[in-house]
Amino acid sequence: MQKAKLRVFLVLLALLALFAIFPSVNSTLAASRTLNFGVAPVSGTPSPAATPSPEPVVDYPLVYPGILPDHFLYPLKMVRDRVWLILTAGPLRKAEVMLLFADKRLGAAKALIEGGQAQLGVSTLTKAEKYLEQAIAKLEEAKKARADVSGQKERFVRALAKHEEVLLELKEKTQGKERVMIEELLAKIGLWKKELDIL
Numbered sequence: 013m014q015k016a017k018l019r020v021f022l023v024l025l026a027l028l029a030l031f032a033i034f035p036s037v038n039s040t041l042a043a044s045r046t047l048n049f050g051v052a053p054v055s056g057t058p059s060p061a062a063t064p065s066p067e068p069v070v071d072y073p074l075v076y077p078g079i080l081p082d083h084f085l086y087p088l089k090m091v092r093d094r095v096w097l098i099l100t101a102g103p104l105r106k107a108e109v110m111l112l113f114a115d116k117r118l119g120a121a122k123a124l125i126e127g128g129q130a131q132l133g134v135s136t137l138t139k140a141e142k143y144l145e146q147a148i149a150k151l152e153e154a155k156k157a158r159a160d161v162s163g164q165k166e167r168f169v170r171a172l173a174k175h176e177e178v179l180l181e182l183k184e185k186t187q188g189k190e191r192v193m194i195e196e197l198l199a200k201i202g203l204w205k206k207e208l209d210i211l
Contacts (some may be wrong), residue, residue: 016188020195024161030205031123033175035137044099045167046086046183052210068119068171069128069177070170070174070177071170072170072171072173072174074115074116074117074118074119074122075112075116075119075121076116076119077116077117077119077120078116078120080120080124081120081124081132081135081136082124082129082132085210086165093113096200097109097110097113102154102155103154103157103159104151104159104161106146106147106150107147107150107151107154107164107168108147109141110143110147110150110162111143111144111145111146111147111167111168111171113140113143114140114141114143114144114147114171115138115140115171115174116140117139117140117143117177118137118140119134119177120136120140121133121136121137121182122134122136122178122181122182125182125185125186126138126185129192130185130186131190132181133190134186134190134194136192136195137179137182137194137197138193140175141175141197142203144171144172144175145200145204147168148168148204148207148208151164151165151211152211153167155211161211165208165211168208169205169208172201172204172205173200176198176201179194179197179198179201180195180198183195
């Protein structure tokens with residue numbers, strides 16, 4: 013029994029090490045896939061009652077979120093993300109990684125809420141927005157260290173607009189305390205927009 017537990021532990025440790033050593037491969041694969049939550053086209057004649065899904069207003073594709081928080085391996089993903097962040101050097105690069113994590117969690121939250129798991133989805137949304145807040149703080153830190161953040165600033169402005177767009181969409185799909193929490197997150201995004209304007 014002990015040998016089996018040790019073997020499982022070593023396999024999990026090896027997987028974690030693999031994810032920590034090769035985070036750029038994982039992010040490249042994830043960045044190559046974007047979320048499309050629209051309706052797939054159907055061949056044949058469209059019915060007059062069918063309404064097309066609205067096109068996104070903000071041109072900022074969300075990366076594929078990978079496994080969702082309701083998956084049993086999700087804790088490994090969280091550990092991998094923390095290790096990745098610890099191994100990332102410099103505030104500008106940390107800001108980029110945190111933005112990636114925020115975008116992934118936003119996509120995961122959208123999938124969860126649209127899948128009927130509003131409570132878990134909103135919890136994931138709050139984590140996404142915490143990563144976004146930390147990313148903006150790291151971007152400000154990089155600016156204070158006299159780094160050129162002009163390119164990243166534009167990306168962050170588009171990311172904030174996309175987060176706001178998705179939150180507004182998800183607000184309409186929730187009710188009660190989940191809806192109130194989303195409204196609070198929307199208010200924070202307004203403050204972060206002002207911070208980026210000053211940057």
